[in-house]
Amino acid sequence: MSFSTFVTDKAGLQKLYEAIISKYETYAPVEKFGKYDYKKVSSLKECDPDSPIAMTMSVKPLFFPRSSKIMKYEANSAGTSIRETDQDPLAGQRVILGVKHCDARGLQVLEAVNKWDYIDSDFLKRRANTVILSNRCDKADTHCFCTSLDYDVENLDAPDVAIVNGTNGKIYVQARTEKGETFLKENSSEPMANRITNDELQMTNCEEDLTKQYEAFLSSFRLKMDYKDVNERMAKRFDSPAFEEASRNCVSCNTCAFICPTCHCFKISDEKIKDTGVRYKSYDSCNNVYFTLEAGGHNPRPAKYRRWRQRSMHKFVYYKERFGVNLCVGCGHCAISCPVNISIFEVVNHVASAPIES
Amino acid sequence: MDYSKQIQDIAAKLFTDGKIDVFVGYRMNGFDDNQVPAVITDPKEVSTLVFTEKSVFNLSNYLKADHTRNKRVGLVVKGCDSRSLNLLLTESQVKRDKLYIIGIACEGVVDDKGQKVQNCMECIIPDAVVYDEILGTPKGKKDYIVNADIKALAEKGLVERREYFEEIFENCIRCNACRNSCPLCYCTKCCIDQETATIYNGSNTSSSAFHALMTWSLHLAGRCVDCRNCEKACPSHLPLHLLHKQNEKVIFGNFQNHLAGVEEGDRGAFYKYSLKDPDDFIM
Amino acid sequence: MESLLVPSLAKVDRIIQETPDVRTYRLKFKDDSLMDKFTWQPGQFVEFSLMGSGECTFCISSSATRRGFFDCSIKRAGVVTADIHSDIEEGDDVGIRGPYGNWFPLDDIKGKNLLFVGGGIGLAPLRSLIQYAIDNRGDYKDFTVLYGARTSADLCYKEEIEEWKKNTSLKVVLTIDKPEDSWKENVGVVPKILEEVVKPEIANTKVITCGPPIMIKYTLQSLDRLGFDPKDVITTLEMKMQCGLGKCGRCNIGSTYICKDGPVFTYEQLKALPDEF
Numbered sequence: 001m002s003f004s005t006f007v008t009d010k011a012g013l014q015k016l017y018e019a020i021i022s023k024y025e026t027y028a029p030v031e032k033f034g035k036y037d038y039k040k041v042s043s044l045k046e047c048d049p050d051s052p053i054a055m056t057m058s059v060k061p062l063f064f065p066r067s068s069k070i071m072k073y074e075a076n077s078a079g080t081s082i083r084e085t086d087q088d089p090l091a092g093q094r095v096i097l098g099v100k101h102c103d104a105r106g107l108q109v110l111e112a113v114n115k116w117d118y119i120d121s122d123f124l125k126r127r128a129n130t131v132i133l134s135n136r137c138d139k140a141d142t143h144c145f146c147t148s149l150d151y152d153v154e155n156l157d158a159p160d161v162a163i164v165n166g167t168n169g170k171i172y173v174q175a176r177t178e179k180g181e182t183f184l185k186e187n188s189s190e191p192m193a194n195r196i197t198n199d200e201l202q203m204t205n206c207e208e209d210l211t212k213q214y215e216a217f218l219s220s221f222r223l224k225m226d227y228k229d230v231n232e233r234m235a236k237r238f239d240s241p242a243f244e245e246a247s248r249n250c251v252s253c254n255t256c257a258f259i260c261p262t263c264h265c266f267k268i269s270d271e272k273i274k275d276t277g278v279r280y281k282s283y284d285s286c287n288n289v290y291f292t293l294e295a296g297g298h299n300p301r302p303a304k305y306r307r308w309r310q311r312s313m314h315k316f317v318y319y320k321e322r323f324g325v326n327l328c329v330g331c332g333h334c335a336i337s338c339p340v341n342i343s344i345f346e347v348v349n350h351v352a353s354a355p356i357e358s
Numbered sequence: 359m360d361y362s363k364q365i366q367d368i369a370a371k372l373f374t375d376g377k378i379d380v381f382v383g384y385r386m387n388g389f390d391d392n393q394v395p396a397v398i399t400d401p402k403e404v405s406t407l408v409f410t411e412k413s414v415f416n417l418s419n420y421l422k423a424d425h426t427r428n429k430r431v432g433l434v435v436k437g438c439d440s441r442s443l444n445l446l447l448t449e450s451q452v453k454r455d456k457l458y459i460i461g462i463a464c465e466g467v468v469d470d471k472g473q474k475v476q477n478c479m480e481c482i483i484p485d486a487v488v489y490d491e492i493l494g495t496p497k498g499k500k501d502y503i504v505n506a507d508i509k510a511l512a513e514k515g516l517v518e519r520r521e522y523f524e525e526i527f528e529n530c531i532r533c534n535a536c537r538n539s540c541p542l543c544y545c546t547k548c549c550i551d552q553e554t555a556t557i558y559n560g561s562n563t564s565s566s567a568f569h570a571l572m573t574w575s576l577h578l579a580g581r582c583v584d585c586r587n588c589e590k591a592c593p594s595h596l597p598l599h600l601l602h603k604q605n606e607k608v609i610f611g612n613f614q615n616h617l618a619g620v621e622e623g624d625r626g627a628f629y630k631y632s633l634k635d636p637d638d639f640i641m
Numbered sequence: 642m643e644s645l646l647v648p649s650l651a652k653v654d655r656i657i658q659e660t661p662d663v664r665t666y667r668l669k670f671k672d673d674s675l676m677d678k679f680t681w682q683p684g685q686f687v688e689f690s691l692m693g694s695g696e697c698t699f700c701i702s703s704s705a706t707r708r709g710f711f712d713c714s715i716k717r718a719g720v721v722t723a724d725i726h727s728d729i730e731e732g733d734d735v736g737i738r739g740p741y742g743n744w745f746p747l748d749d750i751k752g753k754n755l756l757f758v759g760g761g762i763g764l765a766p767l768r769s770l771i772q773y774a775i776d777n778r779g780d781y782k783d784f785t786v787l788y789g790a791r792t793s794a795d796l797c798y799k800e801e802i803e804e805w806k807k808n809t810s811l812k813v814v815l816t817i818d819k820p821e822d823s824w825k826e827n828v829g830v831v832p833k834i835l836e837e838v839v840k841p842e843i844a845n846t847k848v849i850t851c852g853p854p855i856m857i858k859y860t861l862q863s864l865d866r867l868g869f870d871p872k873d874v875i876t877t878l879e880m881k882m883q884c885g886l887g888k889c890g891r892c893n894i895g896s897t898y899i900c901k902d903g904p905v906f907t908y909e910q911l912k913a914l915p916d917e918f
Contacts, residue, residue: 032529032594032595033529033594033595033596033597034595035529035593035594035595037529037594057531057593057594065562066531066532066562067532067561067562067563067566142389142390143389222389248397248425249394249395249396249397251419251423251535251538251539251591252538253533253534253535253537253538253539253591254532254533254534254535255533255535255591255593257533258531258532258533258593259531259533259593269561271561271563271566280561280563282532282561282562283531283532283562285533288534290547290551303424304423304424337535337593339415339535339538339539339587339590339591340394340395340415341387341392341394346388
């Protein structure tokens with residue numbers, strides 16, 4: 001299927017956003033204390049779809065909430081009953097504005113584990129009912145390395161619609177999936193009059209413009225690596241002392257995992273007051289000391305370096321072995337949010353370049 | 359304020375004299391002009407140590423880490439950091455004879471944008487209060503001031519104040535970066551880590567975040583030294599100092615101008631009893 | 642909302658106090674049709690939840706060849722298990738999800754001699770296979786159960802062991818760590834009894850072992866010494882698990898998920914895993 005590209009400008013895009021917000025249940029980055037988190041919005045004024053990548057939380061909680069109810073129950077001397085929870089607030093038809101490409105890719109990566117054997121239909125339903133509009137960055141931030149990983153940032157099909165800035169104030173709104181194509185056609189009224197198909201891209205100077213912009217984007221990266229090399233080298237370095245060196249500063253909080261677009265570990269906890277209770281599924285992190293602590297007191301990963309080894313090996317070796325993709329999208333959020341700025345990029349490169357002990 | 363050279367020399371000498379196993383200082387983060395903590399065990403790495411007004415993190419937090427427990431440690435402390443260190447000494451978390459402390463007569467640190475941070479502008483005790491040697495010229499104590507945001511908080515009614523905090527905590531993601539970055543949070547099992555059947559069940563509901571942060575702040579009341587490691591660590595940029603400064607103000611007013619960790623051996627306000635303590639709230 | 646994680650309600654039919662800190666809970670799903678459909682293989686586990694306390698992972702310690710119920714034997718160890726012991730009475734409801742995980746290689750052990758080596762609560766997962774094998778006795782040759790505990794009071798399933806002893810088609814060897822007045826069986830740790838009393842036939846024998854980590858460590862060494870091929874030694878691993886579905890990321894050892902690829906492994910497979918359990 002051939003997907004369309006619409007050429008518009010800033011004003012046109014604003015109008016499209018406004019039309020979407022008035023018509024659909026819309027989520028977009030909303031600023032609070034200088035950080036942007038995805039919230040339900042009712043007007044464009046409340047949010048900023050162009051929020052800076054470094055200051056924007058991942059969109060992951062809209063698909064895999066920080067805490068979601070598994071069930072409600074009542075337990076007393078008369079017995080126990082499990083009640084249906086309220087309707088899933090994230091399962092309806094909705095649109096998300098201002099997603100970043102790396103973040104959208106994160107959802108694609110997460111699909112692999114959620115489709116593995118036991119299918120997490122809740123996650124898949126939330127994604128299926130959502131149209132994601134993603135902005136491609138013009139310039140890399142300090143900790144970005146998305147272009148060094150195993151996906152094609154330029155032609156990414158993780159968002160349904162990709163928005164790319166061209167030169168001279170031109171903005172390209174491109175459908176990347178069938179869902180996105182239908183969505184754009186339904187909503188491409190007056191502001192989106194200038195529509196071209198993929199075949200026509202070549203004939204206009206649009207493709208040239210896009211390529212030029214992408215090259216400028218590529219050259220703005222401070223961090224570059226060869227992920228295949230890192231995958232191979234990491235796999236051979238389970239016993240490397242480099243993990244200890246790289247993780248010394250870590251304060252063992254959960255920040256890196258909680259803000260990561262691909263981390264998916266969780267815990268199950270109960271909140272019971274008197275006879276009624278709720279069971280939650282909430283984020284958990286392998287950097288947390290209690291994560292693997294067994295009831296008997298044994299902990300397979302008591303030391304910080306062991307937990308960091310799990311974290312980095314899971315991202316660049318184990319997940320790759322199981323599902324064929326890296327469990328990292330190169331967004332750099334972990335480094336930005338870390339209290340002591342530990343970057344997964346630095347850790348894996350430090351380990352990958354360490355000598356193997358004989 | 360640049361003591362990089364002095365600190366490198368001192369650390370190098372400590373390693374050569376065999377007086378320390380680990381040195382905790384600051385190094386450049388490797389990508390911009392900001393710094394990160396450096397935990398050094400290899401004397402060769404001493405040359406990476408720096409200290410400027412960008413040396414923000416309170417390093418006494420590392421005294422509870424795997425690398426420094428039961429080791430001889432050299433570390434750098436600013437005024438506020440030394441107060442938390444003092445409390446750790448008083449609370450028997452570290453032994454004085456295992457430490458070599460480089461105190462700094464601090465002139466205040468700056469944020470990413472180069473602006474002096476708020477707690478340094480309100481700082482009462484900028485000089486290190488516990489040290490083996492001190493760098494810089496001590497300036498002495500300043501007067502206690504209550505900042506505008508805390509004054510504004512006092513004007514709010516109870517309900518309004520609760521709503522205000524609930525709104526702030528809405529963005530809390532329960533990552534515990536605040537707790538883990540706090541040098542004074544060293545409990546082996548923190549109450550907010552409980553996973554079963556309590557209000558602190560580790561979930562990210564607003565009530566859970568509210569209870570966890572409130573309880574946490576109360577455990578630090580009378581102990582918090584306003585280093586703001588927690589606030590700087592918060593990925594959601596929550597103004598956590600509001601909790602601690604409010605507690606500090608109340609305690610300063612009610613417990614004979616108590617400030618945490620100023621004197622060696624002085625316990626937190628809630629851990630000591632004095633006949634002068636107010637009792638007008640007791641029925 | 643998280644439909645994969647919602648448990649089904651089961652009623653505690655009977656509680657058997659096995660030892661001072663181990664109880665066996667005999668469970669039946671409240672929904673009879675669910676109970677009829679519910680089946681499992683020896684070695685699989687369930688997520689057992691006490692409402693208000695949380696979920697814990699336990700192996701099913703009975704065999705599906707005995708229909709209408711299933712057993713979980715629970716040792717008091719942490720917060721949740723302490724709550725289970727103190728709060729659950731006969732007739733109470735608990736939540737059950739499962740069965741999850743892999744099971745003992747039933748095809749591989751067919752036609753072989755079976756040697757079970759268990760210690761303490763480690764007999765629980767073995768019991769499921771022992772019952773299964775007793776119910777399919779014709780499929781196996783020699784059948785030996787070596788079971789040890791710290792004291793005679795710490796031996797689980799005492800009544801059932803008496804029945805096994807009466808069964809002439811299997812050999813039961815019991816041991817405790819230190820001598821006791823009324824104790825007439827073996828005294829000594831499991832690996833010692835294995836080498837000195839059981840003296841198993843190596844050829845054509847499959848060893849199935851489970852117990853506390855320290856016992857496993859020395860038992861594996863002594864099986865090595867006796868000359869067993871690591872392929873013929875089967876054990877089940879215990880690791881903190883929470884979802885049982887391969888999603889929550891807690892039980893990884895390398896790229897192996899204990900909850901999906903395990904908990905049953907051969908010694909050969911264990912040797913290939915990174916040392917992180």
